[in-house]
Amino acid sequence: MQSSDNGSRERGRFITFEGGEGVGKSTQVRHLAARLGAFHISAVQTREPGGTPKAEALRSFILRGSPESWGVGAEAVLFAAARLDHVNELIAPSIAAGKWVICDRFADSTRAYQGLTGGVDERLIDALEVLALNGQRPDLTIILDMEPETSFARIRKRAQAKGEAADRYEREDFEFHRRLRDNFLSVAENEPERCVVLAADTDEEGLAEVIWTIVKARFPELAEAEQAV
Template sequence: MAKYGIDIPSARFLTFEGGEGVGKSTQVKRLAARLSEQDIPVVRTREPGGTPKAEAIRSFILQGKPESWGVGAEAVLFAAARLDHVNGLIAPALEDGKWVICDRFADSTRAYQGLTGGVEDGLIDALEDLALNGQRPDLTLILDMNPEVAFERVRQRALDDGMPAIADRFEKEDIEFHRRLREGFLTIAKDNPDRCVVLSADQDEGALAADIWQVVTQRFPELVPEEEPA
C-alpha cells in the first residue's frame, strides 16, 4: 500500500522535452524524487541513452561523428538507440508497474531532425513507429524558453562550476537553428494537445517544479492523497 491509502497508482510514462539549456535534466530529477517520496516506484532515464547500446550511440552522435552523413542518418541513429531503449528498459519497467520519466524521447527527433533539420515527415513517422514499439508517453512536458536566455544560463552555469563551456553537436548550432527548434517543439505541442503541456522554463527552479507537479497531479488525480476521515 502507498501513502495514499490506496494501491500504488498504475505505471505511467512521462517525457520531458525542450531546447538546450531549459533545465529538463534538473526537473526530471526533481519529479522523480517527488514521486519516490510518495512510495511510487520510478525509473529515471534519458535519450539518447538509457541502455549500454543506446549510450554508445549517444556518445557517437554528440561528438559530431555522423554530422557529415546528414540529418537523415542522425534520425536513423536516434531511432536505433530508441528502439533498444524502449525494448531494454522502458517497456520492461512499465510492465513491472514502475513510472518511467525520460529526459527527451521521440519528439526530440521530430523537432531536431524533422521540423528543424528538414527530414521528411514520412521518414520521421516510419522511424517513430518502428522505435516506439507501441510505447507512447502518457504525458509530455515541454519546457519553453527564449534560446538566447537559455544559452546564457548554460554559459553562466559553466562559469559557476569552473568548467569550460564545451558545446556538443547541437549546442554549437547557431541561434537561428535554436529559434526554429523552439518553434518546432511548440508546433508539436499544438498538434498533440491531449499529450503535451508547455511550461515556461524562464522562472525559478522551484517554481517550475511546482508548476510541473500541478500538471502531473491534474493529469493523474490518483496521485492526490485521500482525505483522512474526520
C-alpha cells in the first residue's frame, strides 16, 4: 500500500470468505492473496477459528467436539474468545500497518452455525460480535454457495486423500448443512452492501478470476496497483 500525504501508512483492507463445509474457501483465500502479492500488495492469510496460537488451541478443542456437552451458547462464547484474540493480535495490527487481511471464516460463521442453525439467542450473538470484532468489520465478504450434496462429495474426497477423519461439523447430516446454506444466504440478503454470493460448484481457476474481478471493482486502489506493475 502507498503512504498517505501526512506520512502515515494507509489502512489495509479486510476481506472474508464464508460458506458451508467443502465449498473451497481456503483455496480461494490462497488465490486472492497470491494475486494481491503479484501487485506488491502485502496480504495476510488467516482463518477462524484460529490465526493466533491461543485461537488455534481453541480451534482444536472446538473441532474435536469437546464443547458439545456444554451447549451451543457456551460454544459461541468460545468462538468469540478466539476471535477477540485473533482480532487484537493479528487482524487489527495488520490492517493498521497497511496490509490486506484475507480470512477463511469470520463472525458470519458464528451467526450462521451457532446463531441461526444452533438456536443461540440473537442478543447473545450480537453482544459477542460487538465484543470480539472490536470495530474490525470486513470491507468485503465473499460467500461461496454450493449444494450440500456436492460439498459432501468434496469433503469425502479430501478426507480420503489426506487420510483424515471429518471434523464435528463435517459429520453433521444433510439437513443441518441445508439449513446452514440457507443461513449464509440470509446473511448476504441482510447485508448486500458487504456480501457477494458466488456459485462455488465451478472450476477453481475460473472462480478465482471472478473473485478478482469483484475485488478490483470494489477497491479502486487496485487499479493504481495494476498500473504500477
